[in-house]
Amino acid sequence: MKHYLPLAFILTLSFSAFAQNQKIEKKIDSVLKLMTLDEKIGQLNQYTGDRDATGPITNNPNKLKDIRDGKLGSMLNVRGAKETREVQEVAMQSRMKIPLIFGLDVIHGYRVTFPIPLAEAASWDLAAMENAARVAARETAASGVHWTFAPMVDIARDPRWGRVMEGAGEDTYLGSKIAFARVKGFQGKGLGNLDAIMACAKHFAAYGAAIAGRDYAAVDMSDHTLWEVYLPPFKAAVDAGAATFMNSFNTLNGIPATGNAYLQRDILKDKWKYTGFVVSDWGSIGEMVDHGFAKNKMQAAELAIKAGSDMDMESRSYLPNLAKLVADKKVSVAIIDDAVRRILRKKFELGLFDDPYRFSNEARQEKELNSPENRKASLSMAEKSIVLLKNNNQVLPLSKNLKKIAVIGPLGKSEKDMQGFWSIAWEKDNLVSLYQGLKNKLGDKTELLYAKGCEISDSSKTGFAEAIDVAKQADVIVMAVGETLDMSGEAKSKTNIHIPGVQEDLIKAMQATGKPVVVLVMAGRPLIFNWTADNVPAIMYTWWLGSEAGNAMANVLFGDYNPAGKLPMTFPRDEGQIPVYYNYLSTGRPAKNDQDTRYRSAYMDLPNSPKFAFGYGLSYTTFEYADLTLSAPQLKIDGKIEVSFILKNTGKYDGEEVAQLYLQDKFASVVRPVKELKEFQKVMLKAGESKKITFTINKEKLSFYNQQLKWGAEPGDFKLMIGTASNNIKLEKDFVLVE
Template sequence: MGAGAVAAWAASPARAMLQAAGNLPVPAFIDALIAKMTVDEKAGQLTLLPAAWGGGVATALNPPTNGPSFEEQLADVEKGRLTGVFNGNGAEMARRMQTVAMTKSRLKIPLLFAADVIHGHRTIFPVPVGEAASFEPELAERTARMASYEGAAAGIDWTFAPMVDIARDQRWGRTMEGAGEDVLLGELIAVARVKGFQGKDLKANDAMLACFKHFAAYGAAEAGLDYNTVDVSERTLREVYLPPFKAALDAGALSGMASFNEISGVPSTANDWLMRKILREEWGFEGFVVSDYTGDMEMIDHGFAADAREATKLAFLAGVDMSMTSGFYRDHLPDLVAKGEVPMTVLDASVRRVLAMKAKLGLFDDPFRRIDVKREKARSRTKPAIALSREAGRKSIVMLKNDGDLLPLPKSGKRIAIIGPFAEGKHDINGPWVVYGDNAQAIDLASGVRAAVADKGAVSVALGSGVEAPLAGGIEAAVAAANAADVVILAIGEAENMSGEAQSRTEIVIPEPQMALAEAVAKTGKPIVAVLKNGRALALEGAVLNAGAILVTWFLGSEGGNATADVLFGDYSPAGRLPCSFPRSPGQQPYYYNHKPTGRPNPEGALQPYKAHYRGIPNSALFPFGHGLTYGKVAYSELSAPATLAWDGEITVSAKITNSGSRAIEEVVQLYIRDRVASVTRPVRELKAFRKLALAPGASETVTFKLSRAQLLFIGRENKPTVEPGLFDVWIAPSAEAEGVKAQFTLTA
């Protein structure tokens, strides 16, 4: 910070009030500052815009707008018309903007700098759904902590993460940004990421404010179409879609983002039942809510608001404190207040929340605490960050099948052909929703494989096809490479631009040109390891499904190639589990493991007529939630479960887990229940606990879980949590559709 800026800050009214407040609570200082603000300045504190000085990636990630230039934004800062910007160009940009705020604006209120730090800043970690596959919340906390360490050094105070939407329809492109289809896993990952981003002290220069999104039920968009209508019962909303938001709030998240979608005819951006009754009155949320990108503007196209002025009024009175991108609040709140349509007390309450958050972030103490160009460079892509990216990558990989123990591959003595559009090249490695990372710095698959084997000359590469278009002569070259090799690594799947926001797909399959490549390579008869790149569950078929081994590698980030090689060659035994069910066909969507049984479930065995299934396929997953293999031989046995659970008591459920294989492994042991009879129909299974267990070769361990009445609660007919005495099934199993070991107990009144 320049000497002039320091002097101006020291003499500013905001700083003077803060010093005068002494040990008084922050609200006293904030109220004194609000009393000095004009209505235009108050509206400015509720206005967030995309940074005019941003990067090409940031611009590409959101729809183009005719926004102001950087010089125009500096002028807005000077006039107090801007609370901050997002997705800007690092510490130097932030320094220049904050200097204007501290030297030229009337009240010297510091700016807030935000960004989409979704799965890493400069060092990129697996896409969130991939990281959720680790079934290791502690890992998600560590990667979020590292992302905050890097991002905060670049001047970022606030990240638009975590996304905690439950995704039950894999056609939805933003599946990649969340934790999958299960509520419990979603809650645990939400808590972990909030704690990671925010750290132990929000004022620390390595902490960023977390923002839970998208409130609410964005993942329930009809037909998996992004931005589409949502129409769910209040019971489903409270039982499935709201719990991860509540978990994030309870973990300390102090900002939230309204979702684009409507719920039962009311856009979330103007849904006072969501924003005021549930979020503030029921849950006691004390932070602030920001609209999503042009969310207030979009209510006009929804047919919910006639114009910008009405959209502003509806959103603001519903409880959305801050407007992102549209500028509606800055343009229309002053007149709405002047005309008495928005009470000044309501305006002041929102401004108070935003200013209080700036105080909690330490910006009134030191507006430049996160802005340091030298620190930005020093914290970028450090050795610990790169190592963590590799660790997170290999822990995120899920092995779907491994016929004949094809994997792990030997590091010598085998000729390996890597075939497919993702075999090599600095592209499609980091994954969607990366603003600041660079694929040019990431490790591709061929580089990772060559680094792992003894003879780099034994590795050949043939692209074979493009991602969604054939490659002239590609299949012929790929077949030749396969014929000359002992084993084929088939690197296929989705490109980065096939997952993420606005990337819903009707057919969640491997694109046709890649399937043609896979079929041609399969005809060579060579063993095939399919290495999938994907941001969602896929419906696998043909030569891909018939491959000897299948690895789901998602988008693993900076160390993707090295992490994949670690698993391919046995330096790490795969331990990931599916956070979303892989369907038998795209037409099954939405499919999720904890579905209701219906009144006509198909019994075990052959498909029967007039039962709940599609023609020719059972109502089950191809690879279910929780599924994933290791390099061990795992068996579940000796289930122990008491016959009764007292109303105010607790039972211990246990099973013996044995690894009879020759390799050390990690097994994700999962506990499921089913309420057999209830006043509201219950799912066929519900995950209630899991444990990641390390097992040496030949070792056994008894895994125990505690169950109490609290874990059996469901949302009853009055849309409130309830539980009823009765019979429950309980499983300890390796997936949501595996039998594992099973017992029953009765909850007694």
């Protein structure tokens, strides 16, 4: 009897969920029957509030009247328990009294800011990323907001594109795992709980492959690349239960995503059986006119609603045009009803029909926002996000017995830049700079010296003399260089991604003092800093780490936290290599090494290899990989192979290692990548400790989309690779997949 209890429990839960869903569907039916066509169209309309705008605002002095008239289904950029209650009260004056959904771009934290998403991805810690989204959801929900426009799950292989900071990097497998974790974090135990908000997987689809890395530009790719590289993270978001999707600004094979029925209807709603709703990106329905895909907003509205775009964010295309399109029999009422049903379903699931104000609780808001527990979570996430790129001669960790430390660089005392792009501004934000973090760590025991040296984008070196004088007085120089928070993000595409201005010249001047130099690079994307990488003994990539940035950096600098981050994106040597990524397709003329260039797939003036590879990151300790064993030399098509090896911490510090499993299909019906990440484990080991690590390989890990876009595995030869980075394989072995 005991054996069957779990199954019985699962069946009971499934029946309960089914019954609840059926109950909601009946309620939706009853509401739809009472609604006029104009009221239905109103549910498909979203306006912005008057703050935190994330796009061009259309002036509308009649917003409250439109809400009262039932012409609105949602608002974005309305936040706070008091403000959301006041606006919701207006919606309750409408004939149908259908509550509004309030949405906001909660990208990496609400009141407490977490590291930017790309930095979090560098942690390779799925539980920590889920918790970061969980904290953000609790704070957001406590402020009366029901919906975040996150996570961004676009695969990004071009660091010129400013929005790389908002995603999980270049890898499909890692990106899919992170997409799943973040959706679970935002939505918690399920919609309707007072600490859960609706997630929104964006941007559907392939936005991260914008041509030339230029935001809003076209995307042109094969269906094979679309299915194999760019769609899996979205499917992971569906599997995680993402409440909503957002379509993208770009065209795909000549069709704007907003009006792309193949994406929104054929794939998302039909093939994947998605029951949530799709919101346009800001103004993207109306922008199909600028694309030259629609003659005017009326035609744009027709194309978008037919293609499966359910809610119009700020383009004002649906409200004035859909009723006429229905009257002219160009759009069916059934299509309108389907979109409205999807939106009403989420309002019922959130519990807003039972109590429209249930999230607008000022007492709960006061208790939740900026709590010590939330800031502790931000600190932990920030520590995990730091990547140690170089540590020659064990310059790090620094001794706490140093007498004088010079903090040099334009970001040394910056607070606001630590928050990063796509964050919510607050008065008295309590952001911790690097300088303040060091002061918090060291107290009065160590004297902190400071000189800015230059501004971020300076061409002048007039501040160098002061910086040199200050540096010469110190035992060690800690430099803070990189980007300001407005240099990476939406509409922040760049052709030059070198460290801006004369900052690298400032680094050279500090290195010339003969003092030990530690460089901290703060940015929202991979930057290029070749001289620094080649000449400075210690380098950490600290991204933009959020509210507790300075404390996290201080903890890592002094060894109270041993860095374990690994790069989620490849760092190029030069912009001419872009796009550059580790899992490129095999070529008929591969270069065997960086010197093998004659009639090979290679550059004449630069190695093929990146400056820092995907998966790369050092620790204060060292790790040894040994004794690789496979449970069998062959894998049957419906079986599995257990892969095990011994991981040992061979250094003197306790530390974490991200062991990475890569596979290569040597011969297939379509050309395969040289290697693909298929699994990883983040393992904590005490100094001297060993642990047996096991991975499982099955048919799913060997599967891919063939020429007919059918998913499956082909019998044949495979190479298994295990290492500490994509370019640092420690163990490898071949095996065969057989029928």
